Amino acid sequence: MEPNVSTPSQIMHVAIVGAGIGGLTCTIACRRRNENLKVTVFERSAEVLPLGAGIHIPPNAGRVLAHLGLLEKVMKEGAGYQLDHFNLRRYENGHILAAKPVRERVTREYGAEWIATHRGDYQGVLLSEAKQLGAEIVTGAEVIDVEQSQSSRQVVALKDGRRFEADVVIGADGLWSSLREIVLGHPFSPTETGDLAYRGIFPRDKLLSLGNENINRIVEKLDIDVWLGPGKHAVFYPLRNKTEYNLILIVADDLAKGVKMAPSSLEEMVAYFNGWDPILDKWTKGPIALLGDATHPTLPYQGQGAAMAVEDGAVLGLLLAQSLEKGLPADPVEKRDYLAALLRLYQDLRKRRTETNVAGAVDTQHYYHLPDGEEQRQRDAELAVLAGDGWLGKCSFNWGDAEYQRSLLGFDVIADSKEKFEEWWVASQKAGANHGGF
Numbered sequence: 149m150e151p152n153v154s155t156p157s158q159i160m161h162v163a164i165v166g167a168g169i170g171g172l173t174c175t176i177a178c179r180r181r182n183e184n185l186k187v188t189v190f191e192r193s194a195e196v197l198p199l200g201a202g203i204h205i206p207p208n209a210g211r212v213l214a215h216l217g218l219l220e221k222v223m224k225e226g227a228g229y230q231l232d233h234f235n236l237r238r239y240e241n242g243h244i245l246a247a248k249p250v251r252e253r254v255t256r257e258y259g260a261e262w263i264a265t266h267r268g269d270y271q272g273v274l275l276s277e278a279k280q281l282g283a284e285i286v287t288g289a290e291v292i293d294v295e296q297s298q299s300s301r302q303v304v305a306l307k308d309g310r311r312f313e314a315d316v317v318i319g320a321d322g323l324w325s326s327l328r329e330i331v332l333g334h335p336f337s338p339t340e341t342g343d344l345a346y347r348g349i350f351p352r353d354k355l356l357s358l359g360n361e362n363i364n365r366i367v368e369k370l371d372i373d374v375w376l377g378p379g380k381h382a383v384f385y386p387l388r389n390k391t392e393y394n395l396i397l398i399v400a401d402d403l404a405k406g407v408k409m410a411p412s413s414l415e416e417m418v419a420y421f422n423g424w425d426p427i428l429d430k431w432t433k434g435p436i437a438l439l440g441d442a443t444h445p446t447l448p449y450q451g452q453g454a455a456m457a458v459e460d461g462a463v464l465g466l467l468l469a470q471s472l473e474k475g476l477p478a479d480p481v482e483k484r485d486y487l488a489a490l491l492r493l494y495q496d497l498r499k500r501r502t503e504t505n506v507a508g509a510v511d512t513q514h515y516y517h518l519p520d521g522e523e524q525r526q527r528d529a530e531l532a533v534l535a536g537d538g539w540l541g542k543c544s545f546n547w548g549d550a551e552y553q554r555s556l557l558g559f560d561v562i563a564d565s566k567e568k569f570e571e572w573w574v575a576s577q578k579a580g581a582n583h584g585g586f
């Protein structure tokens with residue numbers, strides 16, 4: 149798909165590192181909106197295989213997928229399905245502490261469905277859409293560095309020696325992100341959570357062959373079931389039209405209490421470089437951004453890891469496309485600084501929301517894993533009355549708190565970003581007129 153433009157300033161080349169859920173969503177958001185946004189995705193694996201197990205598409209991500217015209221495809225080709233109930237159970241006996249209706253209630257409350265699917269199938273749908281939209285997907289391409297060219301563009305360096313130029317580089321390379329370390333200029337691994345997860349996928353016939361009445365009943369449902377126990381929890385839900393079932397067992401390991409994941413942020417990065425060798429300044433001023441697990445890894449207990457990556461990708465795509473439509477500065481240095489300023493807007497739009505999600509997942513870990521005792525009894529008592537309030541009341545546990553759930557699941561990230569971009573653009577034009585550029 150060759151762009152139909154007359155001047156170079158009307159084309160933007162975006163290099164995305166990582167063909168995961170976030171990187172592919174960003175690719176689609178760029179290409180769908182404006183074909184003059186040329187996207188090259190660099191993926192380390194030789195082939196994008198349908199890896200993983202169950203994954204959630206909560207309403208905030210479902211809304212973004214619908215906006216990008218992808219929701220129906222994920223439902224059909226990815227065997228996505230709407231959850232009926234989200235049940236919390238007592239670990240000892242499976243007694244239901246609360247059975248939160250999901251299907252109609254979530255759609256009514258937050259304007260989008262809550263879907264579960266297989267991560268590999270979901271990624272496959274995004275990959276074929278990205279290709280169809282004309283993005284170039286380069287597999288077997290491990291990015292090891294990003295530099296600036298003499299013409300103020302970004303140069304992506306691959307392990308095998310190949311080099312590619314782009315205007316903007318997006319690090320969508322997941323939890324163990326190299327881009328994060330390139331941006332920071334030093335090693336920065338995510339902090340361990342203190343939990344270990346055992347994951348398994350069980351075929352339906354294997355479960356039925358156990359001849360257990362409770363299992364036979366649960367495999368017919370489209371529910372997610374979570375058993376809460378001291379320092380542990382278990383999660384179970386169907387996949388691929390009830391032919392497979394996802395089971396995750398999470399146990400606390402022996403790390404010190406209070407240890408949780410440590411997301412990095414661009415602000416943190418700027419603080420790191422304060423007073424450092426000016427050569428490092430290029431990262432704080434150059435157009436390079438991180439998304440998804442590369443920047444805000446989270447405990448997965450709210451089902452929001454991929455959802456936040458989807459939101460990041462869609463917001464970035466939208467901002468890049470909108471700025472291209474307004475017209476980019478022709479001068480390469482001005483263009484670079486303009487794009488760097490745009491990425492600071494992206495950071496402002498995403499930071500608080502993703503931090504709230506990371507903290508919310510830590511809160512969920514606390515409430516899921518309460519030891520038997522007074523706080524656990526208080527939690528169970530609060531859960532027992534939530535249905536009576538129509539799921540609209542307050543709860544000290546985020547899972548049951550209507551206001552928290554609305555802010556997480558009901559927020560329209562696309563509408564918000566469109567509005568904030570327009571405000572930013574007007575302000576940036578005034579600032580540009582007053583100060584002669586960014």
Ligand SMILES: Cc1cc2nc3c(=O)[nH]c(=O)nc-3n(C[C@H](O)[C@H](O)[C@H](O)COP(=O)(O)OP(=O)(O)OC[C@H]3O[C@@H](n4cnc5c(N)ncnc54)[C@H](O)[C@@H]3O)c2cc1C
Pocket residue numbers: 165166167168169170171190191192193199200201202203204267289290291292320321322323324325326327439440441442448453454455457
């Ligand atoms: C193989 C795999 C299986 C998973 N399974 C599940 C699951 O079953 N359930 C669940 O809830 N979550 C799962 N996750 C995590 C989930 O996909 C992410 O938490 C979420 O989607 C956020 O994704 P992301 O786009 O930030 O990164 P990811 O989806 O993790 O994608 C990152 C991509 O970047 C690529 N990459 C990494 N480094 C480089 C490099 N230097 N150069 C080029 N490419 C690079 C990786 O190969 C990967 O394709 C899985 C992740 C992976 C990678």
